[in-house]
Amino acid sequence: MSKGEIVMGALAPHPPHLVYAENPPQNEATAEGGWEELRWGYERLRDSLSEKDYDVIIIHTPHWATFVGTHFLGVEKFKSLSVDPIFPNIFRYNYDLTVDVELSKAIHDSAAEEGLLVKMMENPDFRIDYGTITSGHLVNPKWDKPIVCISSNRSKFYFNSELMQANMIKLGKATRRAVEASGKKALLLSSNSLSHRHFTTEPEIPEDMSKEHITNHNQYLWDMKMINLMKEGKTKELIDLMPDFTEQTVAETEAGCLTWLMSALDFPDYKATVHAYGTVIGTGNAIIGWDPKKAKI
Amino acid sequence: MRDDNVCKGILVPGLPHPLLCPEKNEGWQRVRDAYEKARVELEESGAEILVLYSTFWPSILGHQIQAYPEPEWTYVDEEFHDLGSIDYKFRMDPEFAELAVTKCKERGLHARTVSYYGFPIDTGSIVALKLLNPENKLPAIIVSSNMYANRAESIVLGKSVRDAIDASGKKAAVVVVSALSNRLHTVEIDPKEDRIHSLKDHEWNSKFLEYLEKGRLEDVSQLSRQFHNEARVPKVVSFKPFWIMASIMGQNNLYDGNVLAYEPICGTGAAVVTLTPAEDTAGDLEYDEDDPEFYKGDREVLDFYDQPGMGPLEERDGD
Known part of the structure; x- marks a missing residue:
């Protein structure tokens, strides 16, 4: 078996407004449009993925919040209404998805080893939480790839951001190790907004x-600070600043998704591709891709 | 007993253990038994409608009120999924929900009903309705807990719901679904070894229960900010359930309190308490907070229209 790999990582926020605005058949609510900058950003992210061959999408989601450890989906099929x-007025989505339980269990075991x-x-x-569904839909509307879904352990609330980050760095490392051992090619999604x-x-x-x-200029300035660090490949500095950023902008990075992603990608020192930045009901959202192949150039 | 349109107030915890596996811990069973006693009190209270305020249902866009006539689902808790699934079918009162929204708007709040098939009713509301109203004898509404709302907004929300109760001509029971101290054990524990997470949490829980037993609801409401700082994991900006409960029930200490249970559930302080309107006050009130009637938005520290005059600067600083 050849070694598995992470083919790309992406910051893929989950405002349900973006699904609503696209009027997919799965969603009951209909819209006249809206949030085009972000939706076009997702188009660009999808375009960048069209050249990639991958087997599975691994999503770390803030909207499956757990307090006793980190949880993983362990059932192969889910079909229901989310x-x-x-925002029930805009998001009532019929989902039908498949889980890669084997890889899910492998990451679970690898995290336990950590x-x-x-x-x-x-x-x-x-x-299934609507964060997973929204990010999953916007990245792969056909739902033709299985997913692995990872809950967000809210240790930030119970301890602090530093402890949360320490755990997410371990989880990222465990994810990378499990993917490599699986022989599979994986796309990783951090399903969170920035300022929140x-x-x-x-x-x-x-x-x-x-x-x-x-919502306020403070949030915008912080969002730009963090995005610029991503663009410059300074992800270790990004992680160092994350507790302050999270505190100052009530950022959704409190869920640990982005720290997990950076760790899984082994803290990229190459430039991220910013596909879009925009706001949804006042929160800051960026769609950003990290292509490990760029590290090799 | 004092005649009041709000004829009963009930505090209940919302974690699923007393519903799904009370037999695993003697304390969880006592909470389940207390739920049963509260159900009997409720049935004998003459209440015609249940008003639930659930801290397990966060909202962002103002205040949401459940209005789907018969919500039905098979529910699984996102944390305690291994305890099993919960089938439910409830009876809501859409007309009363609309009335409550109207009253909220009259007091300046942003509010709306939600009425959608498949809406994810929260664990706390499900547990409370299954155990307090198992045969759906009483129609209910469920009020969300806005994550950004602080005291003024919460007090006005409570008053708005009270307006709706008075306008409806119905007798109502108010149920708030909330833990006291809310720090969970963050590791797996043997259910038999469950305990309140810390002595400090337990002491604050005991202080609140001492007040509630004496019927001092408004005093408990006034202490909510302190309790939030001392005994709550700060997942939201404030500890709101007693602001809401006191505001709906009349902002006084005129109640007979009945603490039916106080036990740990996964480290949190789980209490079942009933409050019945009484003639005699429990003691002096310790009012020191504003009593807003209308919501006019958040007041910022630097809002000039509300700022007292500072006077001119002295010409010399004394050096």
Whole structure:
């Protein structure tokens, strides 16, 4: 068996608004459009992936929050309806997806070897979180690849950002090791926004773009700081700044997804490709790809 | 007993263990038994509608109120999925939900009903409704917990719900679904070894329960900020359930309190407490917080329209 590899990693945020705006047949709500900059960014990310051969998508999601360890999906098929608890008016999505349970279990075991507390989720009635579905749809609308879904352990709440990062660095390393041992080619998604202070009201027409902007300038400045570090390949500095960034902008990086991704990619020192930056109900969202092949050039 | 449109207040915990596996721990069983006692109290209270406020249902866009007539699903908790699935079918009161939204808007709040098939009702609401209202004798509404709302907004939300209760002409029971201290054990434990996560959490829980047993609901409400700092993992900006409960029930200490159970569930402080309107006050009130009637948005520290005048700077600084 040849050695497996991570063919690409991506920051792939999950605002359900982006699915809503595209009017896919799976979603019951319909829109007139909206958030084009981000949706076109996802198009560019998909284009960059079209040249890649990969077997599985591994998603680390903030919206499956766990407090007792990190959990992994352990059932092969899930088919149900996902209704967003925050934005039910725009996201009621019929999903039908396949899980690579073998790889899921392999990452679970590898993480356990790192000393992390882990658990397989084996209840077939479990409903998949809308973060996984949104990021999964926007990256691969055909759903023709199996996924591995990893919960976000909220150790940041119980301890602090530093401890959360330490655990996510271990989880990233464990993920990379498991992928390499599997012989599979994997795409990794960090399903999170950057700055994450929302508006607390919604326009009558959710896709009214005259109302969309960053919640405050502080968030914008921090988002740009972090994105520029990614563009410059300074991901270790990014990790060092992450606790402050998370604190200052109530960033969704608190879930650990991005730290996990950086670790799994072994802290890229090559330039990331920024496909888009935009806001959704005031939060900062960037679609960014890391192609390890660039490291070899 | 004092005659009041809100004839019962009930605090219950929301983790699924008392519903799904009470036999695994004697304390979990006592919480389950206390739920049963609270159910009987509720049934005898004369309540015609249940108003649930669940800290397990976060909202961002203002306040959401469940209005789907008969939500039905097979539910699995995202953390405790290995405990099994929960089949549910509930009875909501869409008309009352709409009325509550109207009253919220009249007081300046952003609010809406949610009425969608398959909406993911939260673990806490499911556990509470399954155990307090198993045959759906009472129609219910469920009110979300806005993650950004602080005290003023929460007080106004409670008053809005109270307006709706009074306008409806119905007797209501208020159920808040919340742990007291909320620090879970972050490692797997043997259920038999469950305990409150720390002595400090336990002491604060005990202090709150001492007040609640004396019917001092408003005093507990006023202490919520302190409790949030001392005994809560700060996942949200504030500890809101007693602000809501006190605000709906009238912002006083005129209750008979009944602590039916207090036990650890996975480290958290799980209490079942009922409050019944009474004639006599439990003691002096310790009011020192604002009592807002309308919500006018967040007031920022640097908002000039609210800032007291600072006066001119002295010409010399004394050096």
